[in-house]
Amino acid sequence: MELTGSHTLDAPVSTIWTMLMDTDTLARVVPGVTRLEKTAENEYLAIAEIKLGPVSGAFTGTLSLSDIRENEGYTLHVKQNSKIGNADATVSIALKPLSDAQTEISFDGNARLSGLLARTGQRVISGVATTLTKQFFANVENELAADPTTHS
Template identity: 30%
Template sequence: MEFNGSQHIGASRAEVWRRLNDHQTLQECLPGCEQFQLQDDGAYDAVIVASIGPIKARFKGIARFSNHEERVGYRIEGNGSGGIAGFGKLNANIRLEDSDGGTTLHYLATAQLGGKLAQIGSRLVGSVANKLLADFFSRFEKLVSERQETASP
């Protein structure tokens, strides 16, 4: 499955970049995220609870961020397992650019699913994934914009 799109964020590119590299911000913005902890090797241990159709599971996994280009973007590679619910793998590229009144974040992601998740069907899984992306960006936009306004003189 492939997901791509863009999101306008009402904050400077420097602030968006800073927040995209802050594990607390990411944990606050990821729907269902119970844990997002930086490990010694630079990877993040994550625990996310998600419902996809009739399946609700706690997914435990690892996310690695690489190919950092300061204030431009990076690559995310992640995988997680939800026990009998199945597993997922994600690869995503994130790019930032200046835009009127803020920053535009562009993303291109591919996901692979296995187990019961794969049996549900890509249409339902895609719909849920798009909802999770929308929730993430809504939370991120609100959090980053509010904090930038508070920091402004």
């Protein structure tokens, strides 16, 4: 499953970067993630609840960041396991300043699903990916709106 897209946020690059590097903020903005616990530098235990059409499940796995370029982006690797199947995703995230007060965030990667999740999910997966992407950007915008200091 391909994961690609971009979105413009009304905040400077440094603000978006700080949010994307903060464990608590990431746990709030990544759809489905209910808990992130730091296990090592740039590595986390991730607990998620995901619903794909008629299939839902609790996932446990890892989330790690690599190829970190301050205020420019990083590669996000998520590996999740559950009773209904496994998910393994690698996504490159890039930040591009459009102005002092606007940042374009873009992502490009793919996810592999296995088990019941893959069999049941294939029919609805592209719609789910679009929904999760929209939810992620809406969550980031809500975080920005909740903290007036982010618009400096």
